[in-house]
Amino acid sequence: MKLLLNQKLRRYLLLVVVITVAVVEIPIIAIGYLTKPVPSDTIIVLGAKLIGNQPSTMLRLRLDEAVHLYNEGYAPTVIVSGAQGQDEIASEASVMHDYLVAKGIPADKIYVEDKSYNTYQNLLNSKSIMREHGLRQAIIVSNSSHIRRSLVLAQQLGIEASGSPAPMADNAYLTAKQYAREGAAMLSLLVLRQ
Template structure:
């Protein structure tokens, strides 16, 4: 490869990285623009947990769910997340424990322990809602993840609004990864590509 070709390849890669970083930043902005409405339940989407110690992203999501419950936006909290290969307990069990320790009555916490991805989180949570006669939900997840979660909820025909947990600088790599996840979901038909 000649010097000119190598320089061109580097320029293309740099441009690609700029585009991906820009889309990741945009996803965070779009996620933060969602506003919750009074609803039957908040669906808190899972993230990494170290045993019963929720990771940074999951703790932020749980605090948003707590805020919605304490402010009277929702009557129920649905915790959704299975057990990943690097986790000793399911995300939902860790989440339920966190909420109980923070004063939420166990009978208002509903669990989905089997989800492995965003589509399953919301499809299973919808079934949990239907079993309880719940119609409306606030989807709670990290800001960069919320646009895709809302697009999935739309595909599933859910009556839902969103409320984002703000991500910190250390989570930006997850926002970058979310760009690829959004494309994958668009290709599979599980969510539209356009950020709303």
């Protein structure tokens, strides 16, 4: 009898976990693939880890998406956002700035926000830059796994924004890890909002 109860409890818990993962992960995946940018006043590129003084693969993919958007005329300015992490030799924003300039975006069209350590701070500080320069609408650029949470936070902060998902790294382990991380972050965001 006790063994049967333990099996039922395990099945029930497994079902709860599967449903929770589906409810949280499916919207993250869907929005990461379906979101399209809308022409705006600026492009906000959210920071990610550096490798030495170079963008990591995930960050490079974000920056390349911003270059594409800028060259296609989606927005006349770019905000790069990210502080210097403890294990980094420069701020993410300064490396992002240099990368974009090397790709042909004029330096005077790039605003540097180098005080933020997380997505909430990225967007809050970018909103201040937008206000300072009279920018009303933004396209948020991050990797597909990160777009949903970025858009939810932007909405909470009162930023009128669309998203432009950059691809994920061509690495199954890294991709799975990023989606799991975002699932946990979205779950925490949804729980804390209640």
